[in-house]
Amino acid sequence: MAMIDPETIHDVKGVSVHNVHRHDVIVVGAGLAAMRAAVEASKDYDVAVVSKVFPTRSHSGAAQGGIAASLANEEEDHWEWHMFDTVKGSDYLGDQDAIEILVKEAPIVVREYEHMGAAFSRTPDGRIAQRMFGGHTKNFGKGGPILRACYAADRTGHVLLHTLYENCVKNGVRFYPEFYVLGLIIRDNICRGVVAWDVVNGGVHIFHGKAVMFGTGGHARVYRIASISLSSTGDGQGMVLRAGLPLEDMEFLQFHPTGLYIHGILVSEAARGEGGYLINDAGERFMKKYAPEKMELAPRDVTSRAIQREIDEGRGIGGKDFVHLDLRHLGKDKIMTLLPQIHELAWKFIHVDCVKDPIPIQPTAHYSMGGIPTDSDCRVLGDGKSRPVVGFFAAGECACVSVHGANRLGTNSLLEASLFGRRAGISIVRFLRDEPELADLPTDAAAEAIAEVEGILSSSGTERVAAIRAEIQQRMTVDCAVFRSAGKLSKLLEDVRGLQERYKHIRVDDRGQDFNMDLIDAIELGRMLDLAEVMVSGALGREESRGAHSRTDFPKRDDAKWLKHTLAWKKDGKVVFDYKSVVITRFQPKERVY
Amino acid sequence: MANHENKTLTFRIRRYGTGGKAHEHYWQEYKVEAMKGQSVLDCLNEIRFKQDGSLTFRRSCRSGICGSCAMTINGVSRLACETQVMTLGTETVTVEPLKGFRPIKDLAVDIDPIPEKLLAVKPYLITKTPPPSDQERLQSQAERSRLDGLYECILCGCCTASCPSFWADEKYLGPFAFLKAYRFIADSRDEGEREHFEALDDKHGLWRCHTIFNCVEACPKSLNPTKAIAALKRELVKNRIG
Ligand SMILES: Cc1cc2nc3c(=O)[nH]c(=O)nc-3n(C[C@H](O)[C@H](O)[C@H](O)COP(=O)(O)OP(=O)(O)OC[C@H]3O[C@@H](n4cnc5c(N)ncnc54)[C@H](O)[C@@H]3O)c2cc1C
Ligand code: SF4
Ligand code: SF4
Ligand code: FES
Numbered sequence: 001m002a003m004i005d006p007e008t009i010h011d012v013k014g015v016s017v018h019n020v021h022r023h024d025v026i027v028v029g030a031g032l033a034a035m036r037a038a039v040e041a042s043k044d045y046d047v048a049v050v051s052k053v054f055p056t057r058s059h060s061g062a063a064q065g066g067i068a069a070s071l072a073n074e075e076e077d078h079w080e081w082h083m084f085d086t087v088k089g090s091d092y093l094g095d096q097d098a099i100e101i102l103v104k105e106a107p108i109v110v111r112e113y114e115h116m117g118a119a120f121s122r123t124p125d126g127r128i129a130q131r132m133f134g135g136h137t138k139n140f141g142k143g144g145p146i147l148r149a150c151y152a153a154d155r156t157g158h159v160l161l162h163t164l165y166e167n168c169v170k171n172g173v174r175f176y177p178e179f180y181v182l183g184l185i186i187r188d189n190i191c192r193g194v195v196a197w198d199v200v201n202g203g204v205h206i207f208h209g210k211a212v213m214f215g216t217g218g219h220a221r222v223y224r225i226a227s228i229s230l231s232s233t234g235d236g237q238g239m240v241l242r243a244g245l246p247l248e249d250m251e252f253l254q255f256h257p258t259g260l261y262i263h264g265i266l267v268s269e270a271a272r273g274e275g276g277y278l279i280n281d282a283g284e285r286f287m288k289k290y291a292p293e294k295m296e297l298a299p300r301d302v303t304s305r306a307i308q309r310e311i312d313e314g315r316g317i318g319g320k321d322f323v324h325l326d327l328r329h330l331g332k333d334k335i336m337t338l339l340p341q342i343h344e345l346a347w348k349f350i351h352v353d354c355v356k357d358p359i360p361i362q363p364t365a366h367y368s369m370g371g372i373p374t375d376s377d378c379r380v381l382g383d384g385k386s387r388p389v390v391g392f393f394a395a396g397e398c399a400c401v402s403v404h405g406a407n408r409l410g411t412n413s414l415l416e417a418s419l420f421g422r423r424a425g426i427s428i429v430r431f432l433r434d435e436p437e438l439a440d441l442p443t444d445a446a447a448e449a450i451a452e453v454e455g456i457l458s459s460s461g462t463e464r465v466a467a468i469r470a471e472i473q474q475r476m477t478v479d480c481a482v483f484r485s486a487g488k489l490s491k492l493l494e495d496v497r498g499l500q501e502r503y504k505h506i507r508v509d510d511r512g513q514d515f516n517m518d519l520i521d522a523i524e525l526g527r528m529l530d531l532a533e534v535m536v537s538g539a540l541g542r543e544e545s546r547g548a549h550s551r552t553d554f555p556k557r558d559d560a561k562w563l564k565h566t567l568a569w570k571k572d573g574k575v576v577f578d579y580k581s582v583v584i585t586r587f588q589p590k591e592r593v594y
Numbered sequence: 595m596a597n598h599e600n601k602t603l604t605f606r607i608r609r610y611g612t613g614g615k616a617h618e619h620y621w622q623e624y625k626v627e628a629m630k631g632q633s634v635l636d637c638l639n640e641i642r643f644k645q646d647g648s649l650t651f652r653r654s655c656r657s658g659i660c661g662s663c664a665m666t667i668n669g670v671s672r673l674a675c676e677t678q679v680m681t682l683g684t685e686t687v688t689v690e691p692l693k694g695f696r697p698i699k700d701l702a703v704d705i706d707p708i709p710e711k712l713l714a715v716k717p718y719l720i721t722k723t724p725p726p727s728d729q730e731r732l733q734s735q736a737e738r739s740r741l742d743g744l745y746e747c748i749l750c751g752c753c754t755a756s757c758p759s760f761w762a763d764e765k766y767l768g769p770f771a772f773l774k775a776y777r778f779i780a781d782s783r784d785e786g787e788r789e790h791f792e793a794l795d796d797k798h799g800l801w802r803c804h805t806i807f808n809c810v811e812a813c814p815k816s817l818n819p820t821k822a823i824a825a826l827k828r829e830l831v832k833n834r835i836g
Binding site: 056170230351467470512518 | 611612631633642643644646647648650651653654655656657658659660661662676678698699702704705708709713716717718719725728729730731732733734735737738741745746748749778781783784
């Protein structure tokens with residue numbers, strides 16, 4: 001293949017390739033997964049981090065509660081216990097080989113953070129402090145809740161994200177902040193780089209490298225009521241679909257029980273970990289009906305369904321669509337030292353002083369269990385099963401290895417992002433040790449991306465991007481949320497296709513190239529609609545209830561038919577499925593009660 | 595707290611670099627039907643989504659933790675996402691970009707100075723003693739509590755944008771860089787005091803701070819850069835003598 005000449009190619013109506021950047025490793029994203037990989041790979045190689053937001057503004061910084069590891073700093077704990085909880089939490093859909101890696105390496109990853117400088121909270125004897133979190137238990141679920149979540153007050157994500165940024169800086173990682181990656185360059189099953197848009201100045205840039213790593217985060221922004229940042233639009237998953245590769249288990253999206261009423265902003269599970277109560281209109285701690293043993297510390301899917309049922313059956317506060325999270329009995333001191341950020345959030349965003357009043361909450365779209373299929377060395381699987389795309393890696397919320405299966409336990413995802421980010425870094429170093437050649441750039445590497453940008457900038461339709469986005473987010477929130485059914489999902493699928501049709505007739509107000517947010521919104525929306533289509537199709541297909549996916553028309557888990565992962569492609573405008581079996585090693589599927 | 599009713603508010607926004615008026619500042623007004631509980635960011639989104647998609651500003655977390663949405667609201671540097679519009683108490687809400695930073699487009703400013711200033715203080719733990727191989731380093735709760743009020747900085751730039759010394763000297767390192775330096779110097783695990791200090795003892799460093807406290811007032815995370823500055827000055831003097 002001919003090498004690309006940046007000066008001469010592609011000048012499609014004004015949008016052209018501005019520059020070609022070469023680095024050994026191109027990391028896309030700057031959350032925990034991406035920057036942990038960058039820290040690792042930059043010890044030996046030249047690493048570029050390309051992110052649509054400034055690194056410390058990545059979503060990971062919003063994580064509050066903690067990162068799981070069986071350090072046993074506070075009480076007896078074992079990786080086997082952590083493994084059992086994770087497998088059970090996943091409703092037996094998690095791959096147990098990957099889960100075993102997760103729980104065994106967790107202590108190493110957390111201690112490394114400490115060595116890098118993270119300001120963890122401490123125990124009286126100076127070790128990393130640990131707290132309780134839903135679904136984490138002693139002795140294979142037979143004991144009570146366990147102190148396993150390592151934390152830095154309720155700013156754990158913030159502390160870890162800044163620590164990684166600082167260590168990237170120390171290692172000389174080259175940052176390209178505010179570059180929006182538009183697409184992958186994959187030819188003959190070899191990933192050669194990515195195409196990106198310079199948000200601040202405008203212009204298409206090609207990042208050409210031997211290894212590309214995606215740490216692009218989740219896609220819960222497809223929902224209106226969501227806890228995740230406005231930039232968590234699933235771009236990475238969207239790009240993978242467009243590259244003709246599959247996504248795994250996209251029907252599984254976690255709804256967090258406690259979103260601030262109307263905003264969906266998260267009130268961390270730490271609030272319940274430290275002893276908060278959930279109360280309905282009758283003043284009852286209603287969890288006693290749904291999880292008599294674990295009560296408020298039941299896993300998220302169970303708790304979200306309980307809250308939704310209370311609301312649906314008219315026991316929301318004042319008959320409305322929220323219930324109360326009550327922290328008052330914890331007292332001011334405990335709230336201010338252990339949950340300061342929750343106090344601040346409730347005060348700043350809804351003017352509730354949680355020392356004096358209960359906090360109104362409702363379930364909120366939170367975490368994407370599904371994503372880009374990878375093996376446990378973070379290599380992206382082009383067929384979803386066993387065949388890696390050469391030089392393409394992914395980790396964190398955008399990926400699906402799958403450690404969370406049908407439902408993620410709290411504090412397991414900062415762990416997943418960090419641990420598999422680190423493994424991606426190690427895997428990339430191993431790959432580069434063999435000195436693979438830098439694969440040529442095809443001459444049309446940027447053609448598709450340029451056509452997309454050019455198309456949007458010159459669009460002359462009548463549809464507003466914001467209106468279509470509001471509609472898809474609203475529809476997903478109503479019809480593809482905590483409870484699902486065939487009737488609603490089929491109608492929704494039709495409507496998603498209708499919205500895709502309308503998307504072809506958008507127009508943007510801003511036609512300039514520099515700092516054009518209108519353009520970025522439009523690009524994100526196109527990918528979100530693709531993802532919504534895959535999610536709804538997957539949810540319609542899976543005729544059972546498992547973990548976060550709860551079908552009112554198929555209320556039981558069906559292991560005979562559905563103990564398997566979904567793989568979905570978009571081919572010729574249609575969603576096509578295949579399936580792969582779940583890896584089961586230590587724990588056989590059992591009924592899941594809490 | 596003000597009485598929360600739905601209200602029509604006028605947003606008076608200082609724009610730059612859009613609408614055929616490239617590189618010229620101008621004011622534009624929009625009417626917004628604001629509801630109780632809405633933030634300034636919600637209102638700006640409303641304008642962008644329904645009235646004018648070319649209005650440009652940064653945002654991401656919309657929960658006061660990422661630092662993207664720092665701007666000048668009714669004359670004060672703040673985070674748009676955690677400023678409740680009703681509590682401002684004015685019928686007209688005036689929104690401008692952060693002061694002192696170079697404007698790029700509308701409310702978005704050039705944030706390159708943020709990492710530049712930060713990097714100058716070597717913002718990472720510097721250690722000489724290797725950590726224990728399969729354990730964490732120990733740190734007492736008292737030692738750890740010295741980092742409270744220092745480690746929470748979200749790099750929003752509100753402090754620096756309110757600092758007269760920065761307005762006078764754009765190379766001035768400014769409050770968040772000092773805060774970060776002190777976050778490491780105060781850490782019981784850190785052994786790189788001199789390295790963090792290098793850039794501080796300079797004409798663009800600590801000595802340019804006139805302790806005017808604007809930065810303290812501006813910080814949306816209630817941090818106190820001035821306290822860090824005073825502590826750093828003390829340490830510096832001590833080090834010079836010692
Ligand atoms: C409010 C909240 C609290 C949480 N608390 C916890 C907790 O206590 N414990 C826990 O374990 N988990 C928690 N989670 C989940 C956890 O925060 C996330 O799963 C995790 O941070 C994901 O990290 P990541 O590195 O995969 O992606 P992210 O941190 O989301 O980073 C994605 C990165 O990709 C970049 N990017 C995306 N698209 C593009 C593109 N097109 N071009 C360039 N760059 C792009 C973004 O700029 C960003 O840098 C919480 C989640 C939420 C919403
Ligand atoms: S105290 Fe110092 S840093 Fe803070 S605003 Fe005043 S001059 Fe600036
Ligand atoms: S010190 Fe406060 S105002 Fe300054 S950057 Fe940090 S958080 Fe923002
Ligand atoms: S949007 Fe993140 S601080 Fe306001």
